[in-house]
Amino acid sequence: MGMTITQKILAKHAGKDYVEPGELINCKVDVVLGNDVTSPVAIAEFEKLGVEKVFDRDRIMLVPDHFTPNKDIKSAEQCKIVREFARKHGITNYFEIGKMGIEHCLLPEQGLVLPGDVVIGADSHTCTYGALGAFATGVGSTDMAAAMATGEAWFKVPETIKFVYYGKLPEWVSGKDLILHTIGDIGVDGARYMAMEFTGEVIRNLSMDNRFTMANMAIEAGGKNGIIEPDEITLSYVKGRAKRDFVLYKSDEDAPYFEIREYDVSKLEPLVAFPHLPENVRPVSEATHVLIDQVVIGSCTNGRIEDLEIAARIMQGKKVHPEVRVIIIPGTQEIYLEAMKRGYIQIFIEAGAAVSTPTCGPCLGGHMGILAKGEKALATTNRNFVGRMGHPESEVYLASPAVAAASALKGRITPPWEV
Amino acid sequence: MELRGKAHKFGDDVNTDYIISGRYKFKTLDMKELARHVMEDLDPDFYSKITPGDFIVAGRNFGCGSSREQAPLAIIHAGISAVVAKSFARIFYRNCINTGLPVIECDTDQIDPGDELAIDLEKGVLHNLTKGIDLKITPLPKVMLKILSDGGLVEHFKKYGTFNFD
Secondary structure, three states: OOOOHHHHHHHHHOOOOOOOOOOEEEEEOOEEEEEOOOHHHHHHHHHHHOOOOOOOOOOEEEEOOOOOOOOOHHHHHHHHHHHHHHHHOOOOEEOOOOOOEOHHHHHHHOOOOOOOOEEEEOOHHHHHHHHHOOEEEEOOHHHHHHHHHHOEEEEEOOOEEEEEEEOOOOOOOOHHHHHHHHHHHHOOOOOOOOEEEEEOHHHHOOOHHHHHHHHHHHHHHOOOEEEOOOOHHHHHHHOOOOOOOOOOOOOOOOOOOOEEEEEEOOOOOOEEEOOOOOOOEEEHHHOOOOEOOEEEEOHHHHOOHHHHHHHHHHHOOOOOOOOOEEEEOOOEHHHHHHHHHOOHHHHHHHHOOEEOOOOOHHHHOOOOOOEOOOOEEEEOOOOOOOOOOEOOOOEEEEOOHHHHHHHHHHOEOOOHHHO | OEEEEEEEEOOOOOEHHHHOOHHHHOOOOOHHHHHOOOOOOOOOOHHHHOOOOOEEEEOOOEOEOOOOOHHHHHHHHOOOOEEEEOOEOHHHHHHHHHHOOOEEEOOHHHOOOOOEEEEEOOOOEEEEOOOOEEEEOOOOOHHHHHHHHHOOHHHHHHHHOOOOOO
């Protein structure tokens, strides 16, 4: 029996020739990740384990990105715990303010997560790295603590759903729309416990930034991981970034799939997920009645250079609608610099948008753009749960950077071809 | 390990932001304080209704959303002894095992708010004492049962010095 790419990576890290879906295995992990919300809990658990040292100081990534730059005294205390732990244990990949970025934009960019890796992160969007052909999944702080001590984690080998995208991708339709379409189709628990393998000619031609967006939202369908077989596009991204060797895995012809779903993308239009679940998707042309108070362009889903590029293209020489607050957050310092060199930051500021240092900030209702009662935001983020960006009676609509930029100019949800 | 208490019922797709809202989630590591706000946006008085040992009973996909362990910890510290649902989101499920909160999958349509329940984890059965019926529960894999009965992953690890899969 053949294996999927997910099975192969897990088998290799469990020291086995073959693993089957449903099997419980103990795995070596290549990378363990935590942020300023989850790491303090993990550090407290780590201390309880009674272990002197971390398993490998180069393989633990600590990225304070959620409430940073410290938004208040409590978050400052949390970050201090992480910083002191990093110093005490000589953690190589601790990213201080000024050098940091949103974790899931930062680690691939720095070549710290690579094809063939097993990555666990105490953050649910850790599944982002599947775009590189890695097995990456979110865990809690206790798992993170145990992995920091042992370099290992237990997993149930997941079944895989294969998603095949074919046809010609229409203008303005992006990776965000493909994944929203998929979540709309299978629902927020449609891939519960499972691997989501994204394949087909559309994926083969999709840029890395768009692939990251797709893998990032696997968790919004309940997926354990999202994964894309590495190819030339992956290699050209990884080349020059990778700090160590890596392995390329591909699914076998006879690999077992729980299900195969095929999508013809030729007739797709940009989508908007309505409150309060990412599965509530509608075509943007059916959302134009929604007036908005705020637009957020950024996050681990859509804070990369191509996301800013498309927003800049739409906003160039135009003005933000007078009743809309627009907040643009480049995902990392490197993305920020690149956007500056290309003139995007100037375009945004001249249009009347606020540009922020990298942070998760408003995506989880943390800071930098909280909503008041009754307010509506269109965001390129990943969750639109009740109260996600602020008041329990505020609303979040999810869409691509193109829809977000167009809507910023019009003050209502707007298809990009209308501006 | 037998658990006993009454059912507090919720619907499908109860996400981690409902379990403990972002308004509180990051403010403190004091779980007792967080526990006071558990499920607040779904039922503002929920905390005051809990008798220690009670169960949260829900529909599909309980615990979807973020990976933060504050969600199961807030439930534990509110005095809830187990969560019973039709299905669970996986990170939440994992976090429950690791922090020592039993999670039980069964057909929760057979349970009404206020029903008295008794759960035997080893035998894999849930008695609905109010209705006088037994419900089959999906058995936990041995390793998870072991972690749970040790009181969570940290205690398990301290006991064995590693993961014990046998």
